[in-house]
Amino acid sequence: MKTEIDKGDAIAGILFILAGLFFAYQSLGMELGTSLRMGPGYFPLVLAGVLILLGITVMVKAVRNEAEPIGPLAIRGILLILPAPIFFGLTVRGLGFVASLFLTALIAAFASRKMKPHYAVLLAVLVTIFSTLVFSYALGLPFQRFGPWLRF
Amino acid sequence: MTYLRLAGVSVGALLAANAALAQGYPERQITMVVPFAAGGPTDTVARLVAEKMGTELGTQIIIENLGGAGGTLGAAQVAEAEADGYTVLLHHIGMATSETLYRNLAYDTLNAFEYVGLVTEVPMTVLARKDFEPADMASFVEYVKANGDSLTLANAGIGAASHLCGMLLMQALEVPLVTVPYKGTGPAMTDLLGGQVDIMCDQTTNTTKQIQGGTVKAYAVTTPERLELFPDLPTVAEAGIPEAEVSIWHGIYTPKGTPAEVNEALSASLQKALADPAIVQAFADLGTTPSPAEDATPAALKEKLETEIARWKPVIEAAGVYAD
Amino acid sequence: MEFLSNLALGFATATSVANLGFCLIGVILGTLVGVLPGIGATATIAMLLPITFQLEPVSSLIMLAGIYYGAQYGGSTTAILINMPGESSSAVTAIDGYQLARKGKAGTALAVAALGSFFAGSVATFLVAIFAPPLTVVALKFGAAEYFSLMVLGLVSSVALAHGSILKALAMVVLGLLLGLVGTDIYSGTPRFIMGIREYADGLNFVAVAVGVFGIAEILRNLESEQTREVMKTSVRNLWPSREDFRRMIAPMLRGTALGSALGILPGGGAILASFASYTVEKRMSKTPQEFGRGAIEGVAGPESANNAGAQTSFIPLLTLGIPANPVMALMVGAMIIQGIVPGPNVATEQPALFWGIIASMWIGNLMLIVLNLPLIGLWVKLLTVPYYVLFPIIMAFCSIGVYSVRSNVYDLYAVAAFGLLGYVMLKLRCEPAPLLLGFVLGPLLEENLRRAMILSRGDPATFVSRPISAGLLLLSLVVLVVVFLPQVRKKRDEVFVEDN
Numbered sequence: 005m006k007t008e009i010d011k012g013d014a015i016a017g018i019l020f021i022l023a024g025l026f027f028a029y030q031s032l033g034m035e036l037g038t039s040l041r042m043g044p045g046y047f048p049l050v051l052a053g054v055l056i057l058l059g060i061t062v063m064v065k066a067v068r069n070e071a072e073p074i075g076p077l078a079i080r081g082i083l084l085i086l087p088a089p090i091f092f093g094l095t096v097r098g099l100g101f102v103a104s105l106f107l108t109a110l111i112a113a114f115a116s117r118k119m120k121p122h123y124a125v126l127l128a129v130l131v132t133i134f135s136t137l138v139f140s141y142a143l144g145l146p147f148q149r150f151g152p153w154l155r156f
Numbered sequence: 157m158t159y160l161r162l163a164g165v166s167v168g169a170l171l172a173a174n175a176a177l178a179q180g181y182p183e184r185q186i187t188m189v190v191p192f193a194a195g196g197p198t199d200t201v202a203r204l205v206a207e208k209m210g211t212e213l214g215t216q217i218i219i220e221n222l223g224g225a226g227g228t229l230g231a232a233q234v235a236e237a238e239a240d241g242y243t244v245l246l247h248h249i250g251m252a253t254s255e256t257l258y259r260n261l262a263y264d265t266l267n268a269f270e271y272v273g274l275v276t277e278v279p280m281t282v283l284a285r286k287d288f289e290p291a292d293m294a295s296f297v298e299y300v301k302a303n304g305d306s307l308t309l310a311n312a313g314i315g316a317a318s319h320l321c322g323m324l325l326m327q328a329l330e331v332p333l334v335t336v337p338y339k340g341t342g343p344a345m346t347d348l349l350g351g352q353v354d355i356m357c358d359q360t361t362n363t364t365k366q367i368q369g370g371t372v373k374a375y376a377v378t379t380p381e382r383l384e385l386f387p388d389l390p391t392v393a394e395a396g397i398p399e400a401e402v403s404i405w406h407g408i409y410t411p412k413g414t415p416a417e418v419n420e421a422l423s424a425s426l427q428k429a430l431a432d433p434a435i436v437q438a439f440a441d442l443g444t445t446p447s448p449a450e451d452a453t454p455a456a457l458k459e460k461l462e463t464e465i466a467r468w469k470p471v472i473e474a475a476g477v478y479a480d
Numbered sequence: 481m482e483f484l485s486n487l488a489l490g491f492a493t494a495t496s497v498a499n500l501g502f503c504l505i506g507v508i509l510g511t512l513v514g515v516l517p518g519i520g521a522t523a524t525i526a527m528l529l530p531i532t533f534q535l536e537p538v539s540s541l542i543m544l545a546g547i548y549y550g551a552q553y554g555g556s557t558t559a560i561l562i563n564m565p566g567e568s569s570s571a572v573t574a575i576d577g578y579q580l581a582r583k584g585k586a587g588t589a590l591a592v593a594a595l596g597s598f599f600a601g602s603v604a605t606f607l608v609a610i611f612a613p614p615l616t617v618v619a620l621k622f623g624a625a626e627y628f629s630l631m632v633l634g635l636v637s638s639v640a641l642a643h644g645s646i647l648k649a650l651a652m653v654v655l656g657l658l659l660g661l662v663g664t665d666i667y668s669g670t671p672r673f674i675m676g677i678r679e680y681a682d683g684l685n686f687v688a689v690a691v692g693v694f695g696i697a698e699i700l701r702n703l704e705s706e707q708t709r710e711v712m713k714t715s716v717r718n719l720w721p722s723r724e725d726f727r728r729m730i731a732p733m734l735r736g737t738a739l740g741s742a743l744g745i746l747p748g749g750g751a752i753l754a755s756f757a758s759y760t761v762e763k764r765m766s767k768t769p770q771e772f773g774r775g776a777i778e779g780v781a782g783p784e785s786a787n788n789a790g791a792q793t794s795f796i797p798l799l800t801l802g803i804p805a806n807p808v809m810a811l812m813v814g815a816m817i818i819q820g821i822v823p824g825p826n827v828a829t830e831q832p833a834l835f836w837g838i839i840a841s842m843w844i845g846n847l848m849l850i851v852l853n854l855p856l857i858g859l860w861v862k863l864l865t866v867p868y869y870v871l872f873p874i875i876m877a878f879c880s881i882g883v884y885s886v887r888s889n890v891y892d893l894y895a896v897a898a899f900g901l902l903g904y905v906m907l908k909l910r911c912e913p914a915p916l917l918l919g920f921v922l923g924p925l926l927e928e929n930l931r932r933a934m935i936l937s938r939g940d941p942a943t944f945v946s947r948p949i950s951a952g953l954l955l956l957s958l959v960v961l962v963v964v965f966l967p968q969v970r971k972k973r974d975e976v977f978v979e980d981n
Contacts, residue, residue: 016911019909194811480664
């Protein structure tokens, strides 16, 4: 009988412990109060303690007979999908809704290897036209269509 | 504009845009930032006046709800906005109190804005659960003074109208009540209706219908004079605690550097809107009245903000509560 | 028989040609906007609210209510099709609904959701009509101690949301609770865990968290292999639930309706628990609990019914007390005030046509939705045949708009990215997102009510057991705990036994 370490569980355990430590450390910087009159740090400190304990248990249990592989990571996806909403947030006020949304959709479109560049541009244009018509014109949401960065 | 046409904008919208370009300010739609969530009392006030002001100015005023951190996020956003008159802020008394409540505010309240005018001053009412013992305001004062630390006082969170009024009430009566904060007026009012807490002080916007429905007991109003709406309710001054006088005043601001003519134009449209019978009626339903024309001016708002900042500083510091 | 004449007045009001028209427009608009990924009921209503201002008060509110149900239907549709819940309630639907869709049974899942919602909506509407005033009395009996105990019950039950390791599910709940506490502490004004970012002072945005851990994580998972989704292969044939599916959905629908109706009347988070609670109950009652999380019909029928019943009964506090039970209801209040109707305890007597008209229109709206949505199912399922690499840039664009439109806070968009990454990492580590989301919702309620109860009782913890409703709920939590963990303990023993051999 061989013993292996389940990497997934081990990493999960470590992450829970780290998260617990972060919240515990932050909570200690606040007033704790008493059980009767709890301060802002009391409840989160208790929870953080529980999270650390659970994390340790998950880690201990990672040592067992069979381990499941973690599998491939979507690196390209992480690099292109996650920045899309961030980019939208950074530029929606400056570039305005139209340009910002177009670029957001364009960035996200390149997350897949199957997407050809000219289709990506076409798709982004269509999404932008649709959204501008629906959200900005029809629903009248308070978005600036063209922001100050585009004015001369 | 080529791109716009590509985007398939309707001919009507283009014509409208061109027509507006011909005149001076305003050339395009104005955004009114409300630093609170949609559906709340401040949002309601804003939507009511924005529509009429827009009509007066010949443009559309759209509301942008930019809530968070007691209204300071929205105010900060407007402070940084372009001073061209197309971004305005409608804020309430919190504009003055956050100067003290928040010790590291992102803007300098007195130097970051220009003024348009006061909109309305919403009165507040002193309430208790419906089976609260005292029969009138005089015995209320006596009873609360005698039983202070065993009574509970609800508020809708730090910086909320009910929190400000509660602080004043406790300082005026010189008793520390057990303060019970809630996240918003809704849950606080629910617990008052259910008799879970004893006392609350809140704007007529939230309390009028409950008082009329007999689900809570009203004791006093916090205005200098009695209200037409509740002629039987004494003022706090009549009850011997004029220090507890307070109203939730709302004002409209623009970013620092906005041309004076623009502020004047906005102010003129505000005065017209406030004189509109439909607005007067809508405000009356909420238990308040529009500010008179002489208060809906830049000078009156500036003075109000300055005196109110000075007034609340010691009150908040004495209570020792900060929102940061 | 007074309620019959009231209801007659309501139907007379609601069935005027104009009002029927506005109800239909509301329902259609709500569905169409709500079905856009990442745009849930709250965002939809906030967007469509101004449209209703120009109408008569009754028509405006009927249309708004229609938008609300429509958005809920739409939200469930995206939850099932692309694992993108825009609201806490549809988060539960996503768990099994999306798995059904992956198995090619998207049509079945959508039909079950629609039928369950319609049934629950109809029953709950009549509950509102008949029992609104007495139910209000019950709601007012719920103080801080009762809410705390209710949240404890919800928390204990949440373990059943997991279909893998219970230990990791517990850790996810606790992590969720902690994330829920991010923001300004309402008792002291202390900012907590916001790392100096004032934009998070009011807490992390639920939609951002939900879209991140469910939707974005799923997109990333799909990008791993870049294969066409399994959905396409079998889908179009299974549009309608089979006889067997119908048989399986009846009991969950009934239980979900009961749970949702009961919890929906509690202003202050009761309705949030309804769909989670229903899922737990169904998993416990099922003879095949192992199917849950892998595409169980019951896991869609129960929570969807609970969710819709709760949506109806959450109108009770608004209509009888004038107090909004959730952000959507707060928007309704705003709309009423702008129409010159200040909601309060007397709305029913002062404005009987309005009050009963809205109630009648609730049922009519639900009827329209089912008529509208059943034929649309075919269309929605066809959407899944669109290649995934075309679909997800569209999804990313819409959810950016949706998240931003809720409160114009760009930091909510950054949170989407952060929680997308967290969700994906957790997915790789086989930790499930649903318990995290439940914890996130319950965290602030749990702490708030615990501290409030202690303040109100002057620091006496006995308040939780001396108040009968609270004591009952705690006792129920204990029972659930025993029921949930006993089979686990037994299973563990069996495993040990096997290994020793």
